[in-house]
Amino acid sequence: MASGPQPQPESAALLVAPPFASDRAEEAARRRLRRNRRLATGLLAGMGVVFVGTHLAEAPGFAVLLLRSGAEAGIVGGVADWFAVTALFRRPLGLPIPHTAIIPNSKDRIARTLGRFIERNFLTEEILLRKLADGQVGQRFAAWLAAPGAPVIAGLVAGALPGLIRSLEDHDLQDFANRTLGEQLRRADLAPILGRVVELATASGEADILFERAIGIGVGWLEENRNQIDRLVEARSRWWVPKTVDRRIAAAIVSAIADLLGDLRQPDSEARLKFREALTGLIEELLRSPARRDQINASKNRILDSPEVQAWLASIWGQLSRTALQDLADPASKTRAALEHGIALVGRALAADDAMQAHVDAVVRRLAVQLVAWRRKLGGFVAEVVRGWDTRTLTDRLELVVGSDLQYIRMNGTIVGALVGCAIFLMSRLFG
Structure with a gap:
């Protein structure tokens, strides 16, 4: 004999319902x-009223007997279907009848069947890959990202940022970050990194462009500050030296510096060649000289350990976090607008790039294959989750979903x- 559903603790029901x-x-x-339950019950009750009424007739004729037969069979059909529908969810009239309360007593079997059904009919490589190929995930994602998706994602990120920023202000978290990141930075060998950066900049020509721009800025500054240089020379000159001589000295200094800078701007000049040699020597020292490496790392560690630097970084972070929180609290947040604009730009760029869409499709396919491996x-x-649901609540939810349609079975059974x-x-x- 099947047992009825066992009540679950209230706390467990709240957790697993x-x-x-x-x-x-x-x-x-x-x-x-x-x-629908009232309609089905009312129809069955109506058949009962007809059946009783036809038996009260003293001399029943053909029509009365026909109605009595129809009502009698309607009562049988209605009661049978009521029993069948009720037996799915509970014991009819609370009686311990075998093979009733089918859903509550079969929850574990339903859980296992549902898990196997999902595993065998959804999480297969053939089905997933075919659906992904038909779905054109990359193209649809790009279209969504360019239009409706940008505000949605920007809103989610902007909504999560205040909590993230406030959590980063926690002293314990800051101490942990300082210890962890500080230790990693102290262990990091900065000299080879700087050497590779300078080497790459030199090989790509970026160092020459930067150098020429710096020289151009220096020449312009000299031209704009000639009078100030004259005053500096005059202030440091002897009192007995004529001012005309001071001005000539200042002009000679400016001219010499300008000539030197002009030579440095020429790609094939001797000064420029010496600069390149010095840059090559610096790269060699950064990459291979233990002494230079120790010197740079020691300087780095002194900077990291400096209380003034740490206080400066903390003040910068505090100012940035306050500014960000104020902006995010504003309905017309510039941060949110910038996020939305940037996401929309990425979406439009992705929508116009077939190669990147194909790459997105390939990534999704690889994820789908990994998902199949975990099916x-x-x-x-899934089976464990369903098995952990509260039996009474599960039965109530299922009855809410399909119970109203099952009442039509009762109605049809009565009428048929x-x-x-x-x-x-x-x-x-x-x-x-």
């Missing part, structure tokens, strides 16, 4: 279930039963 879509949807489902565990996870009863009565009269 499967949620309904929303309170409004749940209330609408309950109203629909109550309405047994995923199916087991009545029609069959009438047909049997007519055939018995016709062939009797």
Whole structure:
């Protein structure tokens, strides 16, 4: 004999009860279930009234007997279907009848079947890859990202940033970050990194461009500050030296520096060649000289250990975090607008790049293949989740979903039963 559903602890029910879509949807489902249940019960009761009424007739004729037969068969059909529908969810009239309360007593079997069904019919490589190929994930993602997706993602990021920023202000977290990052930075060998950066900049020509721009800035500064240089020379000259001589000295200094800078701007000049040699020597020292490496790393560690530098970095972070929080609290947040604009730009660029869309499709396919490899565990996870649901709540939710439609089975059973009863009565009269 099957046992009834065992009540779960209230705390467990709160944790494992499967949620309904929303309170409004749940209330609408309950109203629909109550309405259809009343209709089915009312139809069955009507058949009972007809059956009793026809028996009260003193001299029943053909019509009365026909109605009595239809009502009798309708009652049988309605009661049978009521029993069948009720037995799915609970024990009819609370009686311990075998093979009733099917869903509560079969929850574990339903869980295992659902897990296997998902594993074998959804999480297969053939099905997933075919759906992904038909879905054009990269193209659709780009289109979504360019239009409706940008505000959505920007809103999510902007909504999460204040909490993230405030969490980073926690002293314990800051101490942990300072210890962890500080230790990693102290262990880092900065000299080879600087050497590679300078080497790459030199090989690509960026160092020459930067150098020429710096020289151009220096020449312009000299031209703009000639009078200031004259005053500096005059202030440091002897009192007995004529001012005309001071001005000539200042002009000679400016001219000499300008000539030197002009020579440095010429790609094939001797000064420029010496600069390149010095840069090559610096790269060699950064990459291979232990003494230079120790010197740079020692300087780096002194900077990291300096209280003034740490206080300066902390003040910068504090100012940036306050500014960011104020901006994110503004309905017209510049940060949110910048995020939305940047995401939309990425979406439009992706929408115009077939190669990147193909790359997105390839990444999604690889993820799908990895998902297939985990299908047994995923199916087991689904089964475990369903098995952990509260039995009473699960039954109630399932009845809300399909119970109102099952009431039509009761109605149809009552009506069909009545029609069959009438047909049997007519055939018995016709062939009797």
